[in-house]
Amino acid sequence: MEGGRWDMLEWLGPDASISVFNYLDNPADLARVGAVSKSWRKFVISNQFGKRLCMTLCPEISNFTHIQLWKRYSHQNASPSTSMDWQILERAHIAYTYFAHCFLSCDSDKDCIMTCIGASSTDRFPVESIHNTLVPTDMDHMVYWRSSYWSSAGQADPNVQESLIYHLKRGLYLVNEIRxxxxxAFFQVGDPIYSAKHVRFRMGHSKF
Incomplete structure (x- = not known):
């Protein structure tokens, strides 16, 4: 109690306060209660309400092993004496509340690819380049009477791997679908399909 005002967290106690905060179903509400005071912000982050909300909206979140953010997402007012455990909780809170916002927002970006970087090989450049993979296609794989697909140069050895590299957009993204x-080959008799034996996806910085 300060200045004749009661602090709800102190009055209810931690257990009852957690039960009340669990009813918050929007990340904007978590942001508001976290802005009441330093003690409220600490209570919100230490009890991982952002993660709880995110897991309610998307149970698959429980499969996350760790959260890693770029420096620009770090708390600007964090002091050198801030414990590592608290910094981890704070970064996780930022990430999970952002994810929750994206799940609830109808305007969230549906595509995290910014542009194409390159392909390991191309059959007829630029007609069949990697850039065609980002062009919406119709059932005949043609757009305005031009090719809308990528084709490798082809290899005599079927075990030779081909790769496509894309530049992803900045920010936090939850990839839940890759199409x-x-x-x-619509231009060949019978429209044969040439599919890969297997496909592997890798996120992160390219080693090339």
Whole structure:
């Protein structure tokens, strides 16, 4: 109690306060209660209400092993004496509340690819370049009477791997779907489909 005002967290106690805060179903509400005071912000972050809300909206979040943020997402007022455990909780809170906002927002970005970087090989450049993979296609794989697919140069050895590299947009993204279509040679008799034996996806900085 300060200045004749009661602090709800002190009055209810931690257990009852947690029960009340669990009813908050919007990240904006978590931001508001976290802005009441330093003690309220600490209570919100230490009890991981952002993660709880995010897991309610998307149970698959429980499969996350750790959260890693770029420096620009770090808390600007964090002091050198701030414990590592608290910094981890704070970064996780930022990430989970952002994810929750994206789940609830109808305007969230549906595509995290910014542009194409390159392909390991191309059959007929630029007609069949990697840039075609980002062009919306119709059922005949043609857009305005031009090719809308990527084709590798082809290898005599079927075990040779091909790769496509894309530049992703900045920010936090939860990738829950990756759409690919096998190459259909609509210009050949019978429209044969040339599909890969297997496909592997890797997120992060390129080693090339």
């Amino acid at each position: 690919i279509r096998p190459f259909k």
